[in-house]
Amino acid sequence: MKRFISAALIAAMAAGTVSQFPLQATAAGNSYELENGTIYDAGENTTKVLSLTGASGGKVIDLKDAGDSVTISANMASAGMYKLTLRYSQPFDEGGKYQNILINGENIGQIQCAYTGQNKFAEVSTLAYLDKGANKITIQGSWGWTYLDKLTIDKSEVSVGNINTSLSNPNASAQAKSLYSFLCDTYGDHIISGQQESTWMGSEDYEMNIIKNASGKYPALRGLDYMGDDFSGCNRRAKAWYAKGGIVTICWHCGSDFSGSHSEALATDLDWNKALTPGTNEYNKLIAGMDKGAKALLELKQAGIPVIWRPFHEFDGKWFWWGKGGADNFKKLWRIMYDRYTNVWGLDNLIWNLGYCGDVNSGWYPGDEYVDIVGADTYVDNTNSLVGIYQKAAQVTNKAVCLHENGPIPDPDKLTAEGAKWLWFMTWHTSFIDSHAINTASYVKHVYTSDYVLTLDELPDVYHYTSAGNNDTPQELPAVSVKYSSGHPNNIISRNVPAYASAGRASDGNDNYYYTEWSANAPAYLAYDLSSVPSSDRKQVLAAWYNTGTFDNIGYYVNKSNEPVNYTIELNSAPGGSYPADGWVTAATVNDNHYSSRQHYIDMQGYNWIRLNVKKSDNGLVKLNFDVHNASEGVSDSWLFLGDSITAGSMVNCYGTSFAEFMNRIDPKYYPVQQNGGIGGTLSSDGKNAIDSWLRDNSAKYVSIAYGTNDAWGNPNNTQRYYENVKYMVDAVIAAGKTPVLPKIPYATNKDVGSNTGYYNAMIDKLYQEYGSKIVHGPDFDKFFREHTEYLSSDGVHPSSDGYEAMRKLWAETMYANVHSGNQNSEKTYPDNIRVSYSSQYHQIRFTWNAVKNAQNYGIAVYLAGKWRIQTQSIPSSTMSYTTPKNLTPGMTYRVAIAAKVGGKWDTAGAIKNYVRVTVK
The missing domain is CATH 3.20.20.80 (Glycosidases)
Structure with a gap:
């Protein structure tokens, strides 16, 4: 960087x-009478020396045609920037005449000789880099027709x-x-x-x-x-x-x-x-x-x-x-x-x-x-x-x-x-x-x-950039890097805790019913007292809000409906029981939001209260549900579902039948964070164009990529482009340190779609084979809807309401089998629970992590200029390391991965998957 x-x-x-x-001149320089220079006459009209009243030496160069020129030789005591000032008379054209400036034969640009009237003179200046010793300075006609008197050269410097x-x-x-x-x-x-x-x-x-x-x-x-x-x-x-x-x-x-x-x-x-x-x-x-x-x-x-x-x-x-x-x-x-x-x-x-x-x-x-x-x-x-x-x-x-x-x-x-x-x-x-x-x-x-x-x-994130010269930024808690883990449930901890709001019924924001929403006119806040939750379950949290009143869920096409536009998430260390009027500190700030849901990874250690403070909404009214999940052991059960209208319809938060609630019924330890990123009418190319933006600042660990129905609709021949688009999205998810999930495209009885989906699903199979365990296999909706066509609506493409519910249930069952059940007893070969601190005295970053069984030693790598670059591979089998940043810029945020060497092998893939973000001070 x-x-x-x-x-x-x-x-x-x-x-x-x-x-x-x-650049400004700093000392008086040398003047050169141009009539003493070398003339080059290239045009029909003769460029020559003539006498003119008011000229410094009584004579001027009568520069006529384009290509005609006069050249002087100037000796400089030192190389550097010089200001060249031309004295001239131009009585021919009220619109001005342009001339070229050449230094040692190289054109450095043009000057404009503005209209002066008869026997009147003016000056125009430009800058040029001159070598030590002899320099050839040429004024060449571009439009010509100007009387050139003298050239003054002054030394210049940066001020x-x-x-x-x-x-x-x-x-x-x-x-x-x-x-x-x-x-x-x-x-x-x-x-x-x-x-x-x-x-x-x-x-x-x-x-x-x-x-x-x-x-x-x-x-x-x-x-x-x-x-x-x-x-x-x-x-x-x-x-x-x-x-x-x-x-x-x-x-x-x-x-x-x-x-x-x-x-x-x-x-x-x-x-x-x-x-x-x-x-x-x-x-x-x-x-x-x-x-x-x-x-x-x-x-x-x-x-x-x-x-x-x-x-x-x-x-x-x-x-x-x-x-x-x-x-x-x-x-x-x-x-x-x-x-x-x-x-x-x-x-x-x-x-x-x-x-x-x-x-x-x-x-x-x-x-x-x-x-x-x-x-x-x-x-x-x-x-x-x-x-x-x-x-x-x-x-x-x-x-x-x-x-x-x-x-x-x-x-x-x-x-x-x-x-x-x-x-x-x-x-x-x-x-x-x-x-x-x-x-x-x-x-x-x-x-x-x-x-x-x-x-x-x-480029840094120029759309969420803090200027080094901005002394007016409100004091906020330092940003926290998302820590990913496996097998640790992110159960919900805010359900039915004491809730407070400046307006509206606060309990609608954290009750069991997603069809009820906290509603208020912005500015307004919704606050939860989490003091009754064990502190070990709220060291770090995922704070997620959902607005369910819009179809375009992630904002590639904007269809706002009572969503917060500008808001902060704030914390308070006051004891529980009574709502604290002051003492709030800001943990996250969002301006110009255009999504219908967001999730934030927040460090709550030392705090008992959390508040969503909405400063502005799109039409003055805000409606949402606000959930807080335990992420103290890392983010392992947070999901972002990207796709078209079928995703938009299936992955909604519905009371009793949501993906999260189906998962909770399978195993009460789990209650996932989920965001619906479905947008009607979208193609895989739309997903490709927007995925980098969607992944930015999103805490989800698992990202489902579910496009293809619109690609296949009436088009059996675009499979290669579809493959390339989905591959791009898979790579983007992996590069962001997250895990891609690919389901099969749903079968449709509508022949314009159903006769083509097989060709596109073959591309999904190809990606499964190429990426292996890097991709989580999503539900096989092709097989499911071939066997259950009764779940399709009358258009033969979109599921019925029962079909959407069946999709959510199949999502939960498949993801529990392919993600959670496989993590219950696995031995990790890479460090997790990575924690970061900074020594201002020694300008060192301190990393600590959970030990990896049988680790011989550890290594640290930093993502720089598009590549993971090793900083050290020789850390002994401890669980702590100090390191001095190399080639890192203060104020910038970097991805850092820590790998373990077990049995003579480095698990770099696991380390990169579990990277943390570090801001260098």
Whole structure:
């Protein structure tokens, strides 16, 4: 993992700020009369020296055509960054003239020579890295037609200023604030890798796969485009990238009616006066078109996904319609969209990225209250740091600066040497990455494996991120790593204990009846007095809440119904008997929840009370059941059931006939924690796209993957894709330290389904064979419904209510046989009950665990950069170890596995399955 905040940067932080690095001249330098330079004349019109009133030496270079140039030689006492200031006169074009700057033959970017009028002079500056000794500095005409007077060279150095780390929207969502905190902390310390996608090259991941094949890495940032009204496809890909832990940025190529694509963006224009005047037909059309994007972004808000929103990019180039009206009209347009999206549509998930061209002009800036990140772009044909462009953008305002588009990727070595602190780069699609003369496979590998470049696998959880500079975070108990075990029941301990609520009937939350729910208007709390429960049964607990009023259970498609949106789980050490009004401490915090159930692993040692404190619900009302389970010996009986509508219908919490209650009837020791993750209409591809998000922060040990009915419906030929999707999900579950469970797809009498399920179930058999004991075999619903077609409803696909109950019963019987009964007397060959403490004095982590019978010695491994890496294999057969962290970043959380060597063999699979999470201090 790469260090996200350096010690020097932390020391420089103040509340609400993080360092930025604009480059400034520090000493008077040398001036060079350009008429003494070497002229290259390539065009029809002659570039030559001529006399001009007001010129410093009385003469100037009359630069005419594109390709014409003048070159001087400058000797530097030392290598480093220098400020180049050009004095010029440009009486030809009120729109300005661009010129190229070349250093030792390499184009480092452009400068704009603004209009001056006759015999008037102005200055324009840029930055360049110059070598020690002789340097050739060339000013080359891009548009030409400028009088060049002199060039002044000054030494520059990095000076530390501050950026504003507060979002422009004070009511931004918690996840947007979290992502923005990460971006601000990263700024100046690393550059985030980014890649714009195409969708027409045979694969939606065309560019991503090119990068992966070249470097073994994926970009951290994915650029998408609502171009061509591709709202649903773009959002689907955004959800999938978010589920992988990646960052999403969206732009929009469209015409002035907010339809069409790139060609319409270039071709159309507005009657600006009418279009920006409320009440006119033109204004109403503008708003109606603008609202199409708002509706699409609202879907992502409802899915809890922050978006770096990059509308109206390259506005100052004036080639797109949104820039053709000039700076004042553009600023009005930007502010209209910002106000409408923020205050009318309530899009609190947006981080607003203002994307300039390479020449950054502050006259186009809409204002700090409308912008979060400033950007510039360029497609110069080299790998320079673009520090001159960076400096211009950094001087517009005190916001972080990104390279929002690029052709060749800036070389990370040059970025660090020259002080161009771009927040991210984002390479354009297709030919800029698949066949570019500079962005070759070897160069892409050089970039993506640089320590300075952050890739997808190196991101922390940016959506639940705590900034090192945030001094306003409420004090909470430290997070507890989930400890998994086998054979230890997670029995329920909150049933009918004394319950208290700020409103509503508290006992409805923990009685025997799941069809009764605690109901109250948020903000409201539900608290339990667990003091009567033996302390040994509540050292660690699983606290789970369920809202049963919604069909879309896990939130991939959002259909909220009285669910908590923002809430905390809190503990209190007060003695039992009377509800304590104060003394509560926070053990878990959730903001922007969009699930209908959650479970939390909580350390309750020293506490007698637990409280679910709902700050906000989706419509003001909250309804739920709240259960607390004993997890003192580890999590061994917690389940997440993923699947389609058949899972949604079968794995509900129903009084008397739930999976948990059937399991309890088989063996009273067990009362599982269960979450229904069924969503109607979903395919295995939907599960693949969302599973990483679903597994994040979920304490379940067993994860059922039950897709296939919709895949098979009318389609006998998609079995290979189904196999790949399910395999991906199995691997994701295992990588998360959990155990996958695969049931067979239910047989259907509907021929469109039933005639095909056999082909798909053959893929399940293939996975059983490939993974062996790593997969728990779920119920054989193919066999069950072939033998019991009476349990199917009239559509021949979905079970009847009796059929759903029979499925729950078969789930309990099968899982008891395949999981619990097999664990009763087995000898463990890996340590469990792993406990973690930290020595601040010696900067060491202490691990303790239950001894493994006949263990010869123990080893410790840490999951780093996508691999388990051994830290030590020589711990003697004790049950305790101190170790000094190696290559671990303070403040980051890592997976740590402890293995035992028994009979000359290491049980690494068991150790990884039983890993713990450790936060390095």
